[in-house]
Amino acid sequence: MHFKTSDNIEAMSTKLIGNSRVSALAKLDRMLQGKAFRGARFFIVLDENSYACCLPQVISRVTALQEAEFFEVPVGEECKSLEVAAQLWGALLESGADRNSVIVNLGGGAVSDLGGFVAAGFKRGIRYVNIPTTLTAMVDAAIGGKTAVNVENAKNQVGFFHQPVAVCCDEQFLSTLPQAELVDGTMEVAKTLMLSDPDAFDMLDGRPLAAPEVIAHCAHFKLAVVKSDPHEASLRKILNLGHTFGHGIESWFRDCQRPISHGRAVGYGMWCALYLSVGKLGLAPTMLERYGQWLKGQVVIPRITLKDTEGILGYMRSDKKNADGEILAVLLQAPGVPVIDVSIDENEVRDALLRLK
Secondary structure (H helix, E strand, O other), X not given: OEOOHHHHOOOOOOEEEOOOOOOHHHHHHHXXXXXXXXXXXXXXXXXXXXXXXXXXXXXXXXXXXXXXXXXXXXXXXXXXXXXXXXXXXXHHHHOOOOOOOEEEEEEOHHHHHHHHHHHHHHHHOOEEEEEEOOHHHHHHHOOOOEEEEEEOOEEEEEEEEOOOOXXXXXXXXXXXXXXXXXXXXXXXXXXXXXXXXXXXXXXXXXXXXXXXXXXXXXXXXXXXXXXXXXXXXXXXHHHHOOHHHHHHHHHHHHHOOOOOOHHHHHHXXXXXXXXXXXXXXXXXXXXXXXXXXXXXXXXXXXXXXXHHHHHHHHHHHOOOOOEOOEEEEEEEEEOOEEEEEEEEOHHHHHHHHHHOO
């Protein structure tokens, strides 16, 4: 199914709180002290990094959270497990949380995935707010209400659609990030630019991808897509560009004790998707070349062996987006014209992976 995305998206839904003349955290404080949250108890989910680098700023600027309890979880994908979720549910019960309670997720995409999952399951669903502290989370992971945990090393196999009541994007947190984390985020930015329209794709060439206007463009684009298709029946599937390959790459290299971050894996996965798009959909080869040159300027491309391709394929076969035994992927006919549910055979997968370097 083809989409010209500029013709299919509607206005955003979830409240997106960003920087303007008034800081995003100040606007969040005003919201949480409003009538809708009167009497609510707040519980902050965070990891070691956001506890040290971000919590002090939040507490000093958001009065409504100064009496909140907080729960610290493992850093990164390690927190996204049923075991950690069960511990949080137990902690909420022990603390007397009720259906009017609010979870505030302070951290990157793993924290918002876990915290949203916990909120969706607790007492059949309570409200939650995301305060993303990474570029990946600000432009993608914290937006849209897809919450999930991993099962047996396979990513996001159990989850809910449960929308946050607000996403508070304050770019000040980006200054706390190491360069590698910012590079990860630029992969999700590049994905959104390729999906949105040809002019946005041009931002890849020489423009700072963590600039406030670029972050705003990506966040509003995703919100609009989610509004049009909240449960991923059709249009929202375009946001998986690069992820069919990327999740397989990420999971396999973690198995091999050669971990590749999610952002980089998606970046490699997008090259594979664009490579197949040239042959299957007629994408201009210059688009693949432009993206490949940009990608090589951002990250080191891993060496993919024949053994690696079979391991990656094993994970791709179990991707939750597949149907009727076929591997399905999002490809690109042109910038701003994605095509969903394209069947790709295993030899095409092998070919793309082996040509990645």
